[in-house]
Amino acid sequence: xxxxxxxxxxxxxxxxxxxxxxxxxxxxxxxxxxxxxxxxxxxxxxxxxxxxxxxxxxxxxxxxxxxxxxxxxxxxxxxxxxxxxxxxxxxxxxxxxxxxxxxxxxx
Numbered sequence: 001x002x003x004x005x006x007x008x009x010x011x012x013x014x015x016x017x018x019x020x021x022x023x024x025x026x027x028x029x030x031x032x033x034x035x036x037x038x039x040x041x042x043x044x045x046x047x048x049x050x051x052x053x054x055x056x057x058x059x060x061x062x063x064x065x066x067x068x069x070x071x072x073x074x075x076x077x078x079x080x081x082x083x084x085x086x087x088x089x090x091x092x093x094x095x096x097x098x099x100x101x102x103x104x105x106x107x
Contacts, residue, residue, distance in 0.1 A: 026072075026103060027094065027101055027102055027103040028103075031092050031093075031094065031103060032094070032101060034091075034092050035089040035091075035092040035094040035101070038089070038091060038092070041089055041090050041091045041092070042087045042088070042089050042090075042096070043060050043061070043062060043087065043088050043089075043090055044060070044061040044062065044085065044086075044087055045058035045059055045060050045061060045067070045085070045086050045087065045088055046058065046059045046061065046083060046084070046085055046086075047059075047080045047081065047082050047083060047084045047085075047086060048066065048082065049082060050079045050080065050081075050082065054070045054071050054072060054079075055068055055069070055070050055107075056068070056069050056070070056071065056079065056080065056095070056104075058086065058088060060088075067088065067106060067107070068106075068107040069088065069093075069095060069104035069105065069106050069107065070104060070105040070107065071095065071102050071103065071104045071105070077102075080095075080097055084097065088104070088106075090106075093105065093106050
């Protein structure tokens with residue numbers, strides 16, 4: 001049965017029924033464990049900008065550079081607020097907001 005939800009250009013899925021298992025979508029157990037085990041690859045950042053299509057611009061604290069990441073957006077996700085402190089794992093592409101970890105696609 002067709003739905004009225006638009007298909008995201010980045011995700012190729014419908015927000016309500018996403019089953020895509022690639023960067024920016026679901027965080028799998030292996031990715032979570034690998035990120036947790038490699039603590040030196042986490043970088044502290046401040047959210048500089050967010051968009052309704054899932055793009056987030058982060059200002060890295062250690063060197064003042066910026067990085068853009070994308071994460072699947074659906075009706076249950078709340079994007080981080082501008083100015084909010086977060087951490088991004090630079091190898092396993094995970095964004096951490098306290099206990100909320102999500103997979104991200106790094107641009």
